[in-house]
Amino acid sequence: MSELDLDAIEARTRAATSGPWFLDSDGINQAFVGNRADGRQHGLWEIVHMSGDKLGDLKPEFAEQHRDDAEFIAHARTDIPALIARVRELTPRVLEGDWETVRDALDALPEGAQIRWTTGMDNLPALAIRFSRGWKITGYYGSLSSDNIARDETPIEVIA
Incomplete structure (x- = not known):
């Protein structure tokens, strides 16, 4: 594994929209990730519906993977700062x-x-x-x- 540039990772984290982020998906058509749980017009970003496909049109394993990817992205906003803090704590x-x-x-x-x-x-x-x-x-x-x-x-x- 290459050396981590914790300062650069931390700068990108600080520059991102504040968190925590949420996953909002109707489970059929779209999946959104953002910093508010009250709808796309209030800070949610569409991350799955990039083509004409609907989640319901995808094979079940692909639709599930899209939801898993969205969940991962949503948690990154709180997981990354926690990981940075822990790595800094463990670094001599x-x-x-x-x-x-x-x-x-x-x-x-x-x-x-x-x-x-x-x-x-x-x-x-x-x-x-x-x-x-x-x-x-x-x-x-x-x-x-x-x-x-x-x-x-x-x-x-x-x-x-």
């Missing part, structure tokens, strides 16, 4: 910059937050978990302060 955030900025960002993370960085020792990753008095580092018996980590270990990824 990189902390870099001057050490004071990184330290302040580390201090702002909640207890239980997890970070990682690559150490200078054979490019091994280091993992740390935030607790009330600093950071517990895997394979290290003591703890480190945000100050110590920020001065020596950038860039740092916030992974949870």
